[in-house]
Amino acid sequence: MKPLTLPEAAELVRPRDNLAVPLGPGQPVALLHALSGRDDWEDLNVFAALLVDFYPLFTRPGVTLLSGFFGPVERILRAG
Secondary structure (H helix, E strand, O other): OOOOOHHHHHHOOOOEEEEEOOOHHHOOHHHHHHHHOOOOOOEEEEEEOOOOOOOHHHHOOOEEEEEOOOOHHHHHHHHO
């Protein structure tokens, strides 16, 4: 089986879906940025904690971030 490219992997997430990502350094940074490039989100719920980067994904309509631990990025997103 051939490995997927980032855009191919991002397309596997449906516009209405749930996604869980690991705490901090285990986060798939490149994938979360690839998901940020999409604008077809209807009801994407992302369960995360201690985000390590500012992902535009979490500013898109139809995307909800549910965080188990609020670090600096989550606090900024919540304030905005």
